Amino acid sequence: MKIIIVGCGKVGYALCQQLNDEGHDITLIDKNADRLQPVVDNLDIQVMTGNGTSFLVQQEAGIENTDLLIAVTNEDEINLITCLIAKKAGNNCRTIARVRNPQYFNEIEYLKAAIGISSSINPEYAAAHEIARLIQVPDAIDIDSFARGRVDLLRIAIPENSPYDNMKVFEFSKKFNREVLICILEHEHEISIPNGSSILHAGDTISVILPRKKIASFCNALQMSAVRDIKNVMIAGGGTTAYYLAEILAKSGISVKLIEKDRDRSRFLSLGLPKAQIINADATVHENLLEEGLPQMDAFVALTTQDETNIFLSLYADKVAPKCKKITKISKMAQDEIIEELPIGSIISARNTTTEYILKYVRSLTNSYGSNVEALYRLMDNQVEALEFHVKETGPVTGTPLFELQLKSNLLICCIVRGKQIITPSGRDTIELGDTVIVVTTNKGLQDISDILAE
């Protein structure tokens, strides 16, 4: 597919990298030649210096033959106009705009219709949603949802002295009436797709797929730290993500304490978030956090603008409130082993959420016929992909019991959603027309449900 990306910031670069890896033809446009230089040196894509909003520049980039334009500059207005022009100049070119101003974002449905944008992404809003989900489902380190939120992928660490230490995967599964399937096993940074005879160890991280309704009972059965309903949340930093998050949490009846350093910003937040308590204080001063009752909080979210500050805030929260659930926003640093080893809870990055959203969109565009990637998650530092396919036609995979299918290695069918039924598949189950199938694999670039078969 031919894709034009306008704006070479963090998201623009990450998109170029990922989409290029998936074999698309990419032209990147940015005003600033210096920013393009590292791209030219490292990636096999075409770059252009110029104003992406200009009709002539878009023409030079070949907008007539382009399938998709992604506008991810810093300015919402520029993104919107760029998409508007691409829509008119291109031949049926789809457009995605990044829109982060809450005001425009509230009116996004009108804008989509008026300007003709195919899709829009608000990174802060998407990140806030992600955080809210993590808060509402306790104890999971990470959670991604499939099948329109009916099935979740949970990432949980097996605690020390757990009865599941040294247990084989199939025994584990038996304990839960075969309703729980372990799809990813991380043992000392080795990531694998386990089979029945793999052995679990304390300290391993497992990812399991299960229906949302069963999450609470599963966590209880796992005898992890007692499941508590989260009622009090403290947010450090009052940026846009915090605003969205406070709004979402307040709606579900959770009491929110938001700490913001800037006085004017605090007043603005207080005006917009009547249900939340806005505290005008510096979150980096520990006394302030203690005074506002951090040790009694159920969850703590570090959302200041600086990664370093967020990490230290979460480390402090881990010290004074070990049972409190922590979520840390990281925007600049790479999410590598060093950061993941720190006791700072779940890590959220607006860049990753945005990139994943757009990748998902591109994938479903690429597969606009036949079976379809409905959702895509990149897990474990991009080493594993979880994909959701909708089976739109019969093919080699349908109607055959799973144990008869020759699947690719390192690939697992985790869940089949058939109508209202959620099936944790065993060898005797089959994939049928109309099913939604969730697959976890370390093979990248799966495009179609039939790609799960070994060649």
Next chain:
Amino acid sequence: MNYSIILYILGWVLNLQGVFMLPPCLVGLIYKEYHDALVYVIISVCCTVVGILLRRMKSKNSTFYAREGFVAVALSWIILSMTGAIPFVLNGDIPSYVDALFEIISGYTTTGSSILTNVEGLSHANLFFRSFSHWIGGMGVLVFILAILPMTGGSTMNLLKAESPGPSVGKLVPKMRQTAFILYTIYFVMTIITIIFLLFGGMPLFESICHAFGAAGTGGFGIKNDSIASYSPYLQTVLTVSMFLFGVNFTFFYYILIRRVKDAFKMEEVRWYVGIYVMAVILLMSNLLYHGYAFGESLLHVTFQVASIMTTTGYATTDFNLWPEFSRGLMVCLMFIGACAGSTGGGIKVSRIMIYLKQVGKELMQQIHPRRVHVLKMDGKEIPHATAHSCNVLLMTYVVVFIASYLLISLDGFDTTTNFTAIAATLNNIGPGLNMVGATGNFSAFSNFSKFVLMFDMLAGRLEIIPMVLLFYPSTWKK
């Protein structure tokens, strides 16, 4: 330094060399030169085997930085030349290995300087391989590897940068492989067209192919002792046009292919290229007419010779060594300018000359109006400071290499004009110089030491100096 990835690339280069040996072998079979054909087959097999072994050793680490790019390119060209020289020695046509190496480097770098005194004495297979090496070297070997080799992992741009001539390397389309594919298609089709036009003028097929290869790669190896002089005016004109077109930036042809004709003719470099060509022709014609040369014949020779020297081909229809002094001087000047960036020609390149002149203009303007803001532009776009800077550094390096080479070959004791133009002709990949190394002379009189200096110059000229110089720069090889 990641040696394993360099060996892997060299393995591919050797495999390609194995393939390159097959066409001359076929020619040998056609002309019943069985001994030559056998030699080519044996070397082809050896190259292929060694190449496959080298490729087998590929390690997991496929990281590829600028340093590896430069070294891989320089070593690839050296290894191509070293293996390419073997057939000439084994066939007995050029008994000395150093001479054979000189000849094949001259071939691959599209220089066209020869140490042979009697070209017509060579076998058909060898003649073909000489011309074929021009055709391969014209576009570049690694660009070809990029076109066929799936190397998405590392930053392969570094390879293209190191091998492609010109101040800045642009891709025509987002993917490197497609860009390389488009370039090769244009190159291939234009070569075929040249061959057809030559056949149409009554040139035999073998000669047409050899001459078309020489013109396409802007090389200049002839297969006759008097180069092109004995052919009809029609054939000479075909080659004039052909050489001229192969000296144009290939982006020009790509624009025409995708029907952006307006953009094509707006290209500043192409306009300068045509302008310089026309000016040179006018100046030479006036000078020759003043000295009593006949108009029609002079026009034919001058248009041919200017195209030949400017595109750094080096074919000759007449011995311009015998022209009046001003004309000789002008020809030497043209040697330095060279062809467009992004073409198969050598020299400093028209676009760099533009950048130099524009910088001089800007600097002069700055003296008169110190506060005036003046932005260097090309094709309506700002020339990035880094580009201008690297052009300037290249010129400095070029001058240093030139002076050093000049001093080194002066040891042989020939006259200044010979030495100066010998370096100009090899460093700019042209072929013939003046006096002893003029169109009717050759390089056989130089000592082996001087030949090595000239070989370095040819490779340096083809790879735009820096990669070759880096090979001798100690910190390139440090861990």
